Amino acid sequence: MYFCPHKIKHVNNILSDLNEVQRQAVESINGPVMVIAGAGSGKTRVLTYRVAHLISTGVDPFNVLALTFTNKAAREMKGRILQLVGNSDARNVWMGTFHSVFSKILRIDGHLLGYPSNYTIYDTDDSKSLIKTILKELDLDPKVYQPNVVLDRISSCKSSLIPAEDYIINSEFQEQDRAASKPKMGEIMMRYKNRCFKAQAMDFDDLLFNTNVLLRDFPEILYKYQQKFRYILVDEYQDTNFAQYMIIKKLAARFENICVVGDDAQSIYAFRGANIQNILNFKNDYPDLKTFKLEQNYRSTQTIVKAANSIIVNNKEQIFKEVWTENAEGVLIPVLHGSSDNEEGRMIAQSIFETKMYNQLPNDAFAILYRTNAQSRSIEEALRKLNIPYRIYGGLSFYKRKEIKDLLAYFRLAINLNDEEALNRIINYPARGIGKTSLEHIIVKANEENKSQWEVISEGKMAGINTGTLTKISEFVLMIKSFRAQLKTRNAYDLAKHIASSSGIMKELYEDKTPEGLSRYENIEELLNAIKDFSEKEPEPSFENGGEISTSIRTLDEFMQDIALLTDADNDNENDNDKVALMTIHSAKGLEFPYVYITGMEENLFPSMQSLSSRSDLEEERRLFYVALTRARIRVTLTYADMRYRWGTLTPCEPSRFIDEIDTVYLDIPRKAPSAFGPNRSENGTLSGLPASLFQQKNLKRLDKVSPASGTTDNGGSFEPSDAADIQPGMEVDHQKFGRGKVLNVEGDASNRKATVFFNGIGQKQLLLKFAKLKIIKAE
DNA sequence: GTGTGATATCTTTTT
DNA sequence: GATATCACAC
Numbered sequence: 001m002y003f004c005p006h007k008i009k010h011v012n013n014i015l016s017d018l019n020e021v022q023r024q025a026v027e028s029i030n031g032p033v034m035v036i037a038g039a040g041s042g043k044t045r046v047l048t049y050r051v052a053h054l055i056s057t058g059v060d061p062f063n064v065l066a067l068t069f070t071n072k073a074a075r076e077m078k079g080r081i082l083q084l085v086g087n088s089d090a091r092n093v094w095m096g097t098f099h100s101v102f103s104k105i106l107r108i109d110g111h112l113l114g115y116p117s118n119y120t121i122y123d124t125d126d127s128k129s130l131i132k133t134i135l136k137e138l139d140l141d142p143k144v145y146q147p148n149v150v151l152d153r154i155s156s157c158k159s160s161l162i163p164a165e166d167y168i169i170n171s172e173f174q175e176q177d178r179a180a181s182k183p184k185m186g187e188i189m190m191r192y193k194n195r196c197f198k199a200q201a202m203d204f205d206d207l208l209f210n211t212n213v214l215l216r217d218f219p220e221i222l223y224k225y226q227q228k229f230r231y232i233l234v235d236e237y238q239d240t241n242f243a244q245y246m247i248i249k250k251l252a253a254r255f256e257n258i259c260v261v262g263d264d265a266q267s268i269y270a271f272r273g274a275n276i277q278n279i280l281n282f283k284n285d286y287p288d289l290k291t292f293k294l295e296q297n298y299r300s301t302q303t304i305v306k307a308a309n310s311i312i313v314n315n316k317e318q319i320f321k322e323v324w325t326e327n328a329e330g331v332l333i334p335v336l337h338g339s340s341d342n343e344e345g346r347m348i349a350q351s352i353f354e355t356k357m358y359n360q361l362p363n364d365a366f367a368i369l370y371r372t373n374a375q376s377r378s379i380e381e382a383l384r385k386l387n388i389p390y391r392i393y394g395g396l397s398f399y400k401r402k403e404i405k406d407l408l409a410y411f412r413l414a415i416n417l418n419d420e421e422a423l424n425r426i427i428n429y430p431a432r433g434i435g436k437t438s439l440e441h442i443i444v445k446a447n448e449e450n451k452s453q454w455e456v457i458s459e460g461k462m463a464g465i466n467t468g469t470l471t472k473i474s475e476f477v478l479m480i481k482s483f484r485a486q487l488k489t490r491n492a493y494d495l496a497k498h499i500a501s502s503s504g505i506m507k508e509l510y511e512d513k514t515p516e517g518l519s520r521y522e523n524i525e526e527l528l529n530a531i532k533d534f535s536e537k538e539p540e541p542s543f544e545n546g547g548e549i550s551t552s553i554r555t556l557d558e559f560m561q562d563i564a565l566l567t568d569a570d571n572d573n574e575n576d577n578d579k580v581a582l583m584t585i586h587s588a589k590g591l592e593f594p595y596v597y598i599t600g601m602e603e604n605l606f607p608s609m610q611s612l613s614s615r616s617d618l619e620e621e622r623r624l625f626y627v628a629l630t631r632a633r634i635r636v637t638l639t640y641a642d643m644r645y646r647w648g649t650l651t652p653c654e655p656s657r658f659i660d661e662i663d664t665v666y667l668d669i670p671r672k673a674p675s676a677f678g679p680n681r682s683e684n685g686t687l688s689g690l691p692a693s694l695f696q697q698k699n700l701k702r703l704d705k706v707s708p709a710s711g712t713t714d715n716g717g718s719f720e721p722s723d724a725a726d727i728q729p730g731m732e733v734d735h736q737k738f739g740r741g742k743v744l745n746v747e748g749d750a751s752n753r754k755a756t757v758f759f760n761g762i763g764q765k766q767l768l769l770k771f772a773k774l775k776i777i778k779a780e
Numbered sequence: 781g782t783g784t785g786a787t788a789t790c791t792t793t794t795t
Numbered sequence: 796g797a798t799a800t801c802a803c804a805c
Binding site for chain 1: 781782789790791792793794795
C-alpha cells in the first residue's frame with residue numbers, strides 16, 4: 001500500500017547522489033548493519049536516505065524507529081526525510097531521542113511498573129535537591145557526600161542497570177564506599193529510589209532503567225514493541241551506555257533489522273556512562289553483521305582533515321580507518337595567542353570582523369567553541385564591542401531559569417500531587433508564611449507515616465504547627481486542587497495564565513522593578529506565549545491513537561510532557577539566525593561551520609584538569625578536540641591565552657599539549673604575537689592566514705554545493721533580489737545565504753509578509769520578506 | 781518567619 | 796564572578 005512508482009523514482013535519483021559505500025549502507029535494509037562514519041563523511045545523509053529508502057520500498061513508517069541523542073538531530077532528520085519522501089507518511093516514524101522515545105513507552109505501559117501515565121520527569125536540579133533533603137534527613141555532611149558526586153554515582157549505577165537493592169548488599173561497592181568514607185551511599189540510593197517512586201517521578205536515568213525493566217519482565221510488552229519496531233536505526237551509537245545498549249538489543253532481537261551509525265573517534269560522553277565498547281564489540285552480538293566504513297570526508301579542507309588525523313592517532317583504542325578528502329588543500333590553521341582571556345576574545349572578534357569583511361560572509365559562517373560554558377563571557381564582551389551579533393547555544397536553558405521552574409512547579413504539582421520537588425519549591429513561593437520549620441514538620445510526618453507530603457498537608461492535621469499556619473496550608477491545598485480540577489477542561493494556555501496570576505507569581509514579579517525582575521517577568525510572558533503556540537498547534541499523530549489527528553483541546557498536561565525533555569537548543573528562532581554561534585564543543589557535535597575558532601587551548605582547561613589523571617579520560621579529551629577540529633569546513637583557528645580569570649582570580653596558563661600534537665606543517669604560528677587590533681597578518685602575507693585564492697580553487701566548489709553559505713562570494717554583486725510582493729507559493733527561489741529553495745507558503749500582509757521556504761540540504765525556514773532577499777528563479 | 785548581608789565553593793562536558 | 800548557604804537582625 002506504500003508502493004508508489006513516482007516516489008521510488010524520486011528516491012532512486014537520490015541514491016545516485018550517494019557514493020558507493022553510502023549507497024550500499026542505505027540499501028542493505030535487512031539484517032544488522034554497522035556504519036563507521038568518519039567526521040564529515042555523510043553520516044546523517046546515510047541515516048536519512050536509509051529511512052526514506054525503507055519507506056519507498058514499502059516499509060510502513062509505523063514500523064521504523066530512529067533514535068538520536070538530541071532533539072535537534074531528530075527534528076532535522078525528520079525534516080529531511082519528509083523532504084526526500086515528499087509524503088507525510090514519514091511523520092509516523094518514531095524518531096526522537098532515547099529519552100523521549102522511552103518516556104513515551106513508559107507513559108503508555110509504565111503502569112505495569114506502578115507509574116501513572118502522567119508521571120513527572122525530574123531534571124538534574126530536582127534530583128540534586130532531593131539528594132540534599134535526604135542528606136539532611138540522614139544527618140550526613142553534604143561536604144562529605146557532595147550532592148553532585150552522589151548523583152553521579154546513582155546515575156552511573158542506573159546507566160549500568162544496577163538496581164539500588166543490589167548495590168546496597170554488594171560487598172564490593174560497600175568496600176569502595178567505605179574506602180571513600182561514604183559508607184551510607186547505598187542507603188542514600190535506596191531512599192532516593194523510594195522517594196522518586198513515591199513522588200511518581202523518574203529522573204533521566206530512570207527513563208532508560210525502567211524501560212529496560214519493562215521489556216525484561218513483561219514479554220508481551222517486549223513482543224509488542226518488537227513487532228512494531230521492525231526496523232531500528234541508531235545515531236551516534238558510540239555514545240550509548242549499557243542501558244541503551246540492552247534496550248536496543250532486546251528490541252532488535254526478533255527481526256535483527258538494526259542499523260547503528262557512529263564514529264568511535266567521536267565518542268565524547270564516557271563521562272556520563274557512554275561505553276565505547278558498545279560499538280567496538282557490536283560485531284560480537286551480530287555475527288552476520290555487515291560493516292561499512294565511510295572514510296571520504298566531504299566537509300573540510302585537506303589541511304583540516306590531515307591535522308585531525310594527526311591528532312587522533314595518539315589514541316590507542318580505536319577502529320582503524322583513514323579519513324581522506326578530495327577537497328582543496330585550504331589554509332593552514334592559525335594559532336592565535338593573547339596575553340589574557342580578554343585579549344583572546346578581542347583577537348577572535350577582530351579576526352571574525354576581518355574575515356567577514358574581506359570575504360563578504362554572513363555572521364553564521366562562524367562558530368566559536370570552548371570547553372566550558374564559563375569561557376563565553378570574555379568572548380561575548382569582545383563581540384559586543386565590534387557589534388558582531390552572536391548567539392549562545394546551551395548554557396542555562398530557558399526552562400532552567402528560576403522563575404520558569406517556579407511556574408512550571410505549579411503545573412507539575414497540579415498534574416501530579418505527589419511531585420515532592422515541585423511541592424517544596426512552591427509551598428512558600430510567593431511567600432505565604434509556610435516556612436522552613438513547618439516544611440520540616442511536614443517532611444518528618446510524611447516519612448513517619450509513609451505518606452506523601454501532599455497527603456500530609458491535605459489531611460491538615462499536623463502537630464507542632466500553629467493554627468495560623470495550618471490555615472495558610474489549607475488555603476494552598478485548596479488552590480492546587482482547584483487548578484487540578486481544571487486540567488482536563490481548560491486548554492493549556494487559559495489554565496496556565498490563570499495559574500500564573502492566581503498563584504501570585506505574576507504579581508510578585510510585576511512588583512520587582514529591578515532590571516532582573518523585569519526580565520523575569522518577560523520570561524514568564526515568553527513561557528505563556530510558548531504555551532499559547534502549543535495550544536493552537538495541531539497535535540501530532542501518535543502511536544496510541546493510530547496516527548489519527550485528534551480534535552480535542554490541548555491540555556497543560558500534554559504541554560508538560562512535551563517540554564520535559566526539551567533543552568534550550570530546541571527553541572530556535574528561525575528569524576534571527578544570522579549570528580555567530582557560541583557553544584561548547586560537546587554541543588557542536590554533529591554541526592558544521594565554514595569558520596571555526598577553538599578557544600582556551602590551554603593545559604588544565606583543554607584538556608581539562610580532571611582528565612589528566614587517567615589515560616582514558618585524556619583520550620576522551622583528545623577525541624573531543626578531534627570533534628572540534630572537524631566541525632570546520634574552510635578554516636579552523638586555535639587560540640589560547642597566557643593568563644585567564646578562573647574562580648575570579650587571574651591564573652597563568654600554558655599552551656595545550658594538543659597544539660603540539662598537531663603536525664606543525666598544518667599550523668600557521670605568527671612569529672610575533674599579533675597586535676590586538678592591527679590587521680592580523682601572518683608570515684605568508686595573507687590576511688588572517690587566509691589566501692584570497694581559496695575561493696577560486698576549483699575543488700572547493702564541491703563544498704559550496706553542500707552548503708551554499710560560502711558560495712555567495714562567488715557571484716559577489718550579481719545577486720538581484722526580486723520584489724517581495726511577487727513571491728508566491730510554489731515558486732523556486734534563490735537566497736543569498738541558503739541557496740535554492742521552494743516556497744511552500746506565504747502569509748501576512750504587505751509589511752509583514754512571511755514566507756515558508758524549503759531550502760535544499762538546509763530545511764524549512766520562515767523568512768520575513770521585509771528582510772530576506774529572495775530571487776525568483778522559476779514561477780512554478 | 782522573613783529578609784539581609786557575608787562567605788564558601790565552585791567549573792567540565794548533557795539527556 | 797556567580798551562586799548557594801549561613802548567621803543575624805527584624
